[in-house]
Amino acid sequence: MNSLLKGGQGQISLSPGHPASRLQFRKANVQKLGPVTPSGSFQLLLDKGTWDAVARGGLPGAHQMLLECLRVLSPQGTLIQFSDEDPDVRLPCLEQTCRGCTVTVQELGPFGGITYFAYLVKSTH
Structure with missing residues (x-):
C-alpha cells in the first residue's frame, strides 16, 4: 500500500x-499497537469489521482491541465502528470498556435487507 x-x-x-x-x-496487531504508534496519535479511527472478527475469538480479545484504540486516540478523538451487530449486544460491551467516553449509535440502512449501525465512541476528557 x-x-x-x-x-x-x-x-x-x-x-x-x-x-x-x-x-x-501500517500493518499492526490491533491488540498491541504500541510498536507502531504512540498514545494520543489519532483524531479518528474507523473500524469496519475488525471488532466483529476479533470478538469471534472471545470478548477479552475484543476488549483489549478497544483499549488499544482508546489509547491511541487523542483526547478529542473519535472511534467509529461500522457493523451489522445489534446495539443490544454491542452497546453494553462498548459502555463497559469505554468508561469516561460517550457511546452512541446511529442506524444505517437497511442495505440489501441488512441493517447496519455506526457506533461512535468519543472521549469526554
Whole structure:
C-alpha cells in the first residue's frame, strides 16, 4: 500500500491533495499497537469489521482491541465502528470498556435487507 501511495507498480499516486496530509499505511496487531504508534496519535479511527472478527475469538480479545484504540486516540478523538451487530449486544460491551467516553449509535440502512449501525465512541476528557 505504501508503494501504491507513492505511485509505484505503475499505479497513479494515491497521495492526498492537501499539503498538510500525511497518509501512511501500517500493518499492526490491533491488540498491541504500541510498536507502531504512540498514545494520543489519532483524531479518528474507523473500524469496519475488525471488532466483529476479533470478538469471534472471545470478548477479552475484543476488549483489549478497544483499549488499544482508546489509547491511541487523542483526547478529542473519535472511534467509529461500522457493523451489522445489534446495539443490544454491542452497546453494553462498548459502555463497559469505554468508561469516561460517550457511546452512541446511529442506524444505517437497511442495505440489501441488512441493517447496519455506526457506533461512535468519543472521549469526554
